[in-house]
Amino acid sequence: MSFFNSETIWFLDVYILLILGYAILIMSSYLILAYLSTKALRSYLKKNSFVDYEVLLTSEFAPKLSLIAPAYNEGFTIEENVKSLLSLNYNNYEVIVVNDGSKDNSMEILINTYNLVLKELRFDSKIETKKVRGIYISKNTAFKKLIVVDKENGGKADALNVGLNIAQNPYVVCIDVDCILDKDSLLKLAKPFLESHGKRIIATGGVVRIANQCVIRNGRLVEVNIPDVMLPRIQVLEYLRAFLLGRMAWGRLDGLLLISGAFGAFDKEIALLSGGYNTKTVGEDMELVVRMRRYMVENKLPYSVSYIPDPLCWTEAPEDFKIFKKQRSRWMRGTIETLAIHKKMFLNPKYKLLGLISIPYWTFFEFLAPAIEFTGLIITLLFMLFGFIHWHFFLLLVLFVYTFAVFFSVIALFSEEFTYHKYPKQTDFFKLLLAAFIEPIYFHPLTVYAALVGYKEKIMGTKGWGEMTRKGFTKKE
């Protein structure tokens, strides 16, 4: 390094120290969260083994729910999906399917299958939305729970807002219409709303798992399998880590910022008072949770957000890189937009744990991590180019990061094994173990790349979701 002056060397030293500090901090935070999650999970499962959900099934006092399922060009699967939504184990609920100006024959299929007729339904438009073309109900009493709304295209958030305006019940459950729900999912999601101790439960969220290659029959998941394709297989592992080792801890700390858009329940009154879904962001699920929490804090209302670790919702993960990149870049845009909208909360003691830990955590470890990794990569390449790399030390560092990544995945597998045990086949377990070894060198760089694309799209002002084609669930009969 002879041609660097002492200031540059000092700068490099400080840079390396900061990066090392960052790496140790992020790894420690993962371990702390994993520890808290495991503890919370054990306690939850112990308690849950004595819970009788039949209590909710038979009681007229069970929380009344409105399921809102936005649908856009879902003609291929909508009939079966709506049928499965109508046959969930719960009594006090209605299903609102919002056709968001689909270009396919979704509406036609719904009208014919469910014997729908136009109905003059008065509702209060508390949130501004695109024009509603018509509201339909079924002539067949077997489908009396179903309401279908036909509206002009306005995006997922706009469709959910229409649902919020129309919903008759005090709690709304927002779901992706193509998700496979567990038969008891509503029972589990509704229970926390009855358990508040002076605190209002404003939202509850459940675990989402990957359904690729699982066996689906009549809209229900009947057999869990691990995908043969590596990309979705690693996502199974990634979801296990995120939901079992991450969100459970945030739930326990009551610092959860995100309830998956695929499946979450909200207190309708608070969601409306907070302004409903933000149509200007692609991260509307996270943004709504943050805004609802912010509303409660700013109005000094005691509240809590609940989290259920049971696998309640199964979704299809992207199998090819093109779609995966679109999904992940959108997630990154959503994160950036949410953090930007609520920048006031960053390190603001007024918002307590949320402002001091949750928002900074998301800023440093979710939003900035890909940028820091990319910068590290460039600097490493420069070091290589100029011949500054101390190879022995460099390889040790790579090994350190790699073993940590594998170690963390093994913790997730361990946690899954001793809790839900959803992958009992030996071959499935070994497939996941193999994925743990491959993930740091194959999948992780892809996620970083997709996140960088998200940065670029945000800078270029890209809006909207883009087309998200799905393969559809494999149905083994």
Place this chain on the structure above:
Amino acid sequence: MSIWEQYKNSDWAEPFLMGSVFLFAGISVVLYLLIIKSRNRKIKQEKLRNEYEQIIVELMYSVVFMDAPFSSVKDDPNYVMFLKNAYFREVLSESVINLHKNYDGVYALKLEQFYKESELIKSSLKKLKSHKWEVKCKGITELAEMNITDASEKMISISKSKNKVLKITAINASIRLEGVKGIIHLTEHAYPIDDWTQLNIINAFKKHDIGDTQGVEYLLESKNTTVVALALKLIKELKLTQKLHHVKLLTERAPNTLIQYEAQSVLKALTVNLTNE
């Protein structure tokens, strides 16, 4: 030495990285071995359970349907070894309790008799003394299912616990064994009872078909408004029209407007019911 100097003197870096790598790899191997061990244990237990269940089916058949007394079963060389095995007794206990859920009348009584004579009751009673709440819950559930009324006093006392799951389990058991008497102490309950607990109590009344609701009206006099709300829900859900007079009195002296509103709503619903009848 300052942190900066220690950092500059990078002697620590290599041992730190090597140590961490070995630590992560070592723990991963241990976790992997634990997973394998757990899987093997589950397979073994499953096998054993299947084997035991076949023996238990024969045993239950002779006790319940062939009227064989337990004393003869106890001395039967086919069973004597098994009855000393802790895991066998655990599976046996589960089977007897599950079977009891599906039987009424004389068969249920025979199972209860077997539960007492085989001393399975002893392990349930022992569970009540455990420091672990989940073990206590298990004991309570077993004793309630087998209608062991002698344990009801203990259950009522456990139902005053601050642990919510334990409290709900004990209240459910007390309702099954003692009816309204099992919850009458709630009149003096100092803390709020959340909606989930209330729904469990109502469900216990429905599930165990408690006909005698004498005393529910006392809950309406509680100073704890959540207990009053519970009583109103109970009266409404069980359609206790005979308590109309007490509800009417409550509407006149309700502690707050919410209770007054709920009382009026119950009064209205029950009056409609009465008219329809």
